[in-house]
Amino acid sequence: MTGRSGTLAWVAHLVLLIGIAITGFPIYVCFVASTLTTADIMQAPMPLLPGGHLVENYGRALTEGTASTTGVPVARFLLNSLIMALVIAAGKIAISLLSAYAIVFFRFPGRMICFWAIFLTLMLPIEVRIVPTFQVVADLGLIDSYLGLTLPLIASATATLLFRQFFLTLPDELVEAARLDGAGPWHFLKDVVMPLSATNLAALFVILFVFGWNQYLWPLLITNTASMTTIVIGIKAMIGGGDAPTPWSLVMATAMLAMLPPVAVVVLMQRWFVKGLVDSEK
Amino acid sequence: MATVTLTQLRKCYGATTAIHGVDCAIADGEFIVIVGPSGCGKSTLLRMIAGLEAVTSGEIRIGDRIVNNIEPKDRDIAMVFQNYALYPHMTVFANMAYGLRLRGFESEDIRSRVDQAAQILQLGGLLERKPGQLSGGQRQRVAMGRAIVREPQVFLFDEPLSNLDARLRVAMRVEIKQLQRRLGTTSIYVTHDQVEAMTLADRLVVLEGGIVQQIGAPIDLYERPATQFVAGFIGSPAMNFLPATGVEGGAVELAGGLRIPLGRAVPAGAALTLGIRPEHVAAGPEAGAAIPLAVELVELLGADSIVHGRLPAGAPLQLRLPGIAALATGTKLPIALPIGALHLFEHASGRRV
Numbered sequence: 001m002t003g004r005s006g007t008l009a010w011v012a013h014l015v016l017l018i019g020i021a022i023t024g025f026p027i028y029v030c031f032v033a034s035t036l037t038t039a040d041i042m043q044a045p046m047p048l049l050p051g052g053h054l055v056e057n058y059g060r061a062l063t064e065g066t067a068s069t070t071g072v073p074v075a076r077f078l079l080n081s082l083i084m085a086l087v088i089a090a091g092k093i094a095i096s097l098l099s100a101y102a103i104v105f106f107r108f109p110g111r112m113i114c115f116w117a118i119f120l121t122l123m124l125p126i127e128v129r130i131v132p133t134f135q136v137v138a139d140l141g142l143i144d145s146y147l148g149l150t151l152p153l154i155a156s157a158t159a160t161l162l163f164r165q166f167f168l169t170l171p172d173e174l175v176e177a178a179r180l181d182g183a184g185p186w187h188f189l190k191d192v193v194m195p196l197s198a199t200n201l202a203a204l205f206v207i208l209f210v211f212g213w214n215q216y217l218w219p220l221l222i223t224n225t226a227s228m229t230t231i232v233i234g235i236k237a238m239i240g241g242g243d244a245p246t247p248w249s250l251v252m253a254t255a256m257l258a259m260l261p262p263v264a265v266v267v268l269m270q271r272w273f274v275k276g277l278v279d280s281e282k
Numbered sequence: 283m284a285t286v287t288l289t290q291l292r293k294c295y296g297a298t299t300a301i302h303g304v305d306c307a308i309a310d311g312e313f314i315v316i317v318g319p320s321g322c323g324k325s326t327l328l329r330m331i332a333g334l335e336a337v338t339s340g341e342i343r344i345g346d347r348i349v350n351n352i353e354p355k356d357r358d359i360a361m362v363f364q365n366y367a368l369y370p371h372m373t374v375f376a377n378m379a380y381g382l383r384l385r386g387f388e389s390e391d392i393r394s395r396v397d398q399a400a401q402i403l404q405l406g407g408l409l410e411r412k413p414g415q416l417s418g419g420q421r422q423r424v425a426m427g428r429a430i431v432r433e434p435q436v437f438l439f440d441e442p443l444s445n446l447d448a449r450l451r452v453a454m455r456v457e458i459k460q461l462q463r464r465l466g467t468t469s470i471y472v473t474h475d476q477v478e479a480m481t482l483a484d485r486l487v488v489l490e491g492g493i494v495q496q497i498g499a500p501i502d503l504y505e506r507p508a509t510q511f512v513a514g515f516i517g518s519p520a521m522n523f524l525p526a527t528g529v530e531g532g533a534v535e536l537a538g539g540l541r542i543p544l545g546r547a548v549p550a551g552a553a554l555t556l557g558i559r560p561e562h563v564a565a566g567p568e569a570g571a572a573i574p575l576a577v578e579l580v581e582l583l584g585a586d587s588i589v590h591g592r593l594p595a596g597a598p599l600q601l602r603l604p605g606i607a608a609l610a611t612g613t614k615l616p617i618a619l620p621i622g623a624l625h626l627f628e629h630a631s632g633r634r635v
Contacts, residue, residue, distance in 0.1 A: 177368075
């Protein structure tokens, strides 16, 4: 970041501003629309200044829902999404932390086979294995349950690899010092490895929470009743085809609400998140 | 405090043998330094004693116990690592207390032990800091503190000073020696630095290629090295070695027909190596010196000077002269090789004759 000429700085800023405008404008329109009535939105051109129906729209969306969601309020969708995102993030972290720990610090027969098996699953995203996975989940009777919603998404090769790479940077002497201090595998994990991975854990939590929150295809398949649906599916469900006109102001309010939790997680954990991505604190 | 006894200790990695049957009896409270060049197996030996490497065959006893199959934490030892291996996320206090905590000590007991160690090591004001906020020397002290709070029977040091700068290394060397005297704990110290080895050790173990070359007090090793390797490793600058052949009448003949009297019989015609330390070469006509040394280079160190030269037949020789020796390149300096300072080794085996 040194020795940059004035012109170049201006160009860089201009590019950044354009980027922000491209990303930010649709969100602004969405926000404006959520404060208008549906009739206002249908005007051409749509007003670009916020209207006076903010409280009313958000209140109705949260508590009443719409006809096409059979009256299930958006608050319920938010709760479902929150549960799903939290369980997926926590589950992925727990599973990948433990499997990476085993692969790095234990010498057992088939260690490398396990590693490669995990590594290979990277090549099989959810979409590829979705039909067999659906069959298994359906046979287990987990359709329309939180377990069915989260369990198949928990295994994570990416997070395992990330932890593995981090664990490999811990010096062997640290492991040996802990052995001499009398720390068994559990204490070493709890007292040394976890505190040292705190920033990685935070960064991963943010990424995985957003990943879980934004799931679309899997919840679409696995939930049939509106009360088990997530917010992302909920928005889609509100945009009714059929007879009922789409209540756009409520849809926009719901879209804004759907955006808030991931933003909140990122903002709240930003300090840790950036630290985890940037430095590798020894 | 305890004795440590190694009996026919061997370590193999597949087909390669790293340690070839080491025998060593270490007395209670003794400071033993294992010294040797890189890759000689000295760290492996230490790690076997610590329990971090499995023993291929042989026996390790600490006190009366055979510890071959005992976990490191149950061997009643403490180790100081080369890079200190402090837990970066714990404070100095927590670093020192961790081992005690895991062993279920009362927190008051832990507090008093850590405070005592901190006092001995002058870490008093630093207990709440993290290792990242400490200097190299302070981290070194914390690593030692972590070892001494446990009050183990044996201290193991794995090149603990090699990450410090030269000045600090000398200071810490003195501190380690004083600390060990004060605590009286049996200590095994691994280093590749022969000065560290000479100054710290009660007894030295010189290791090369996984074979013990000699065990003894530093001065004994200096004065009567058992092999050519030990002779060359101990002492700085290193001993001069000159190829020689035994002749009748108690002398050896160097290249170019130069005869050096030994004052004792040697087998005639035997291929030998004559060794003499640079500080023992006599120079100047008053010393009865008769061999002309062609001076090539003089290194002035202030207190003394190292003269690099060549004997008439071309063999290089170094000698140390006191003070500042103003000798021009090409000067013929008369030298003598005093009988009492000569070491003789078999050429093939390197063994002392």
